[in-house]
Amino acid sequence: xxxxxxxxxxxxxxxxxxxxxxxxxxxxxxxxxxxxxxxxxxxxxxxxxxxxxxxxxxxxxxxxxxxxxxxxxxxxxxxxxxxxxx
Numbered sequence: 193x194x195x196x197x198x199x200x201x202x203x204x205x206x207x208x209x210x211x212x213x214x215x216x217x218x219x220x221x222x223x224x225x226x227x228x229x230x231x232x233x234x235x236x237x238x239x240x241x242x243x244x245x246x247x248x249x250x251x252x253x254x255x256x257x258x259x260x261x262x263x264x265x266x267x268x269x270x271x272x273x274x275x276x277x278x
Contacts, residue, residue: 198267198271205242212228222263225262230260254269
C-alpha cells in the first residue's frame with residue numbers, strides 16, 4: 193500500500209468517527225480531531241478500527257492525545273507501525 197492509499201484508507205476510517213465533517217467534505221489533515229467531534233470514547237473505537245483496517249497493533253505508549261491530535265499525526269503513526277518509509 194503506497195502513501196496515497198494509506199491516507200485514503202485512513203480518511204475513510206476516520207470519517208466514521210468525525211460527526212462534524214459532512215459527507216463529501218474534505219478532512220483537514222492538520223485540524224485537531226477534537227474540533228471535528230472526536231471524543232475519548234470515539235478515539236478508542238477509532239483505534240480499534242485502525243488496527244483492523246491496517247492490520248496493526250497500537251501499543252499503549254502511543255495511546256496519547258498527541259497521537260490522536262490530527263489526521264496527520266494518525267497517518268504518521270499508522271505509517272510508522274506499518275513500517276512504511278516517510
